[in-house]
Amino acid sequence: MVDGMMRLRIALLMAGLLLSGAAMAEVCTTQSQMTPADRDGLAASARDLAAKVQAGDVSGLQAATAAEYANSFSGIGNVVASTAAKTKGGTPVVEQVYLLDGTSLKKNADGSMPEAQFFCSLNKSVAEVDFLIPGLLPGRYGFAMVDVKGTESPWRLSFLLRQNSSQGRWELAGFYPKALTAAGHDGLWYWTEARAMAKRKEQWNAWLYYLQAEDLLRPVGFIQSSHLQKLKEEQAAAAPPALSDGIRADAPLVVKSADGTEFRFVGLGVDDSLGADKIDVTAHLKVDQLGDATVAKKRNSDAARALLAAYPELRKAFHGVWIITNAAGQNPYATEEAMNEIH
Numbered sequence: 001m002v003d004g005m006m007r008l009r010i011a012l013l014m015a016g017l018l019l020s021g022a023a024m025a026e027v028c029t030t031q032s033q034m035t036p037a038d039r040d041g042l043a044a045s046a047r048d049l050a051a052k053v054q055a056g057d058v059s060g061l062q063a064a065t066a067a068e069y070a071n072s073f074s075g076i077g078n079v080v081a082s083t084a085a086k087t088k089g090g091t092p093v094v095e096q097v098y099l100l101d102g103t104s105l106k107k108n109a110d111g112s113m114p115e116a117q118f119f120c121s122l123n124k125s126v127a128e129v130d131f132l133i134p135g136l137l138p139g140r141y142g143f144a145m146v147d148v149k150g151t152e153s154p155w156r157l158s159f160l161l162r163q164n165s166s167q168g169r170w171e172l173a174g175f176y177p178k179a180l181t182a183a184g185h186d187g188l189w190y191w192t193e194a195r196a197m198a199k200r201k202e203q204w205n206a207w208l209y210y211l212q213a214e215d216l217l218r219p220v221g222f223i224q225s226s227h228l229q230k231l232k233e234e235q236a237a238a239a240p241p242a243l244s245d246g247i248r249a250d251a252p253l254v255v256k257s258a259d260g261t262e263f264r265f266v267g268l269g270v271d272d273s274l275g276a277d278k279i280d281v282t283a284h285l286k287v288d289q290l291g292d293a294t295v296a297k298k299r300n301s302d303a304a305r306a307l308l309a310a311y312p313e314l315r316k317a318f319h320g321v322w323i324i325t326n327a328a329g330q331n332p333y334a335t336e337e338a339m340n341e342i343h
Contacts, residue, residue, distance in 0.1 A: 027101040028120035028131065034099055038142075042097040042161065045170035046144035050092040050157050053177070054148070056084035066162045066171040068137060076175070083177040087155050090148035095156075100131060100141040113137060130224040139163065142170060145219055147180065154180040158219045176220040182272035183279045183319075187216030191231060194238070197317070203240035205317040210235035212270045212279060243268075252286060257306040265307070271322055278319035280336060283307055285325045290333050300325055300335040304342050315339050 031039050052060045058077045062070055100118045108114055116136035120129045131143065142161040147154060160174030180186055185193075190213035197206035214231055236244075247253050252264040267284035274280065285303050290296045300323040307321065308314055314321075320338040 026104065026116055026118050028118035028129075029099040029101070030120055030122060030129075031097045034097070038099055039097060041170060042099070042142040042144055043094045045142075045161055046094050046097065046146050046159055047092055049159050049172060049175075050087075050146040050148065053080055053083055053157055053175075054087050054090070054092070056081055061172060061175075064172050066164070066173050068162075069173055079175075079177065083155070083157070086153070086179070087148040087151055087157070090151040090155070092146045092148050092157070094144060095147050096145045098129070098131070098143045100143060102136055102139055102141055105136060105138040128226050131222060132224065133160075133222045137162075139165070141173065153184075154186075156180050156219060174220075178216075178219075179272070180216060182212055182216060182270070183275075183277060187213045190216065195234065198234070198238035202313045202317070203238055204311045205313055206238040207235060207240060207243060208268065208270050208281060208314075209317070210238065215270070249286065255303075255306045255310045257302055258309070261302065261306070263303045263306050265303075266326070270318075274319070274336065276319040276338075278317070280320045280322050281307075281314055281318045282322040282324065285323055287325055287327050290325060290327045290330050293333075296325060296333040297335060300333065301337065301342070304335075304337055308339075308342055 029038075034042075049061065049064060052064065058073070058080050061076070061080065062073050065073070098118075098120060100116075102116050102118075105113065105116055113135045116131070116133045118131040118133075120131070122129060140163040142163070144159045144161060146157045146159070148157060156178055158176040158178075159172060160176075161170040162173040163169070164171055182190070190209045194206045194209035194213060197203075197209060210231060214228060214235070217231070218228055242253055245251060247266065247268055249266045252266045253268070255263045255265065257263065264286045265283050266286045267282075269282040269284075271280040271282045283303070285300070287299070291299070303323050303325075304321040318339065320336055321342065322334060322336045324332050324334045326332050
């Protein structure tokens, strides 16, 4: 699922979000404006970290991590092992580096760190890439995107780096691995398909394909850009009326089955975990009680059938439907059925 795809922040969220909207933006330098020393240093450090990830070298990564974050390595081993398996044998290529000067960051009145804001103009144009990082400690940072090519599917390894003020070396402060394709297609392909679907008035398919495009094109959650903002505007314009105000727990999408049963969906997304020829729809269902496995499985199947009956266009754009049922205090119950299994 999109909301379950691997992303690891190594103790970045150390404090609350920005409490005062008057914070000044910090300084961002793009790679074309950097000194050769900064550009080459960031790129070399990123390549070294990527090599450690490909080798599954967890201890090496921990040794290369900034002291403030090195103790927060719990769980990273599984992430690195999984990423190593996906990127082994590939060629790492540093695609982009940014220099983020947060040395002037100061604590809020309550002692928390503010949201660091870095606005990066691209080639002196109106296009921007913006970094909005909560709870960032003062320091000099870099952000590097390393694409691993030549594997079964391309991956991107993004790193937040912090410069050691006494030694000058770049150290790991955040690691964000992700696949660059879903069901064999990249983000631009999904964006193009979403536009075509919107023109054909396939609003549900378009909305979900825009969602997939954004997930593939956004390196990490704290990055915004002019490019991604345009995508979001197109998605909003194409949204079906039932989703125009969003979908959430206090504003669910209510779908009725043929027998009048109501299903309250509190989230919709997309998923590529099965590696099928098309991505899946994911729908989060809210209930009071899950019941036993037999009851829960039937409910999920009925919910998938009702969803497709209400919005049949979904059948041709997706491989199947995941239903993830949630009840307070209980573990979610998830099932997946291919479209040809849902009657």
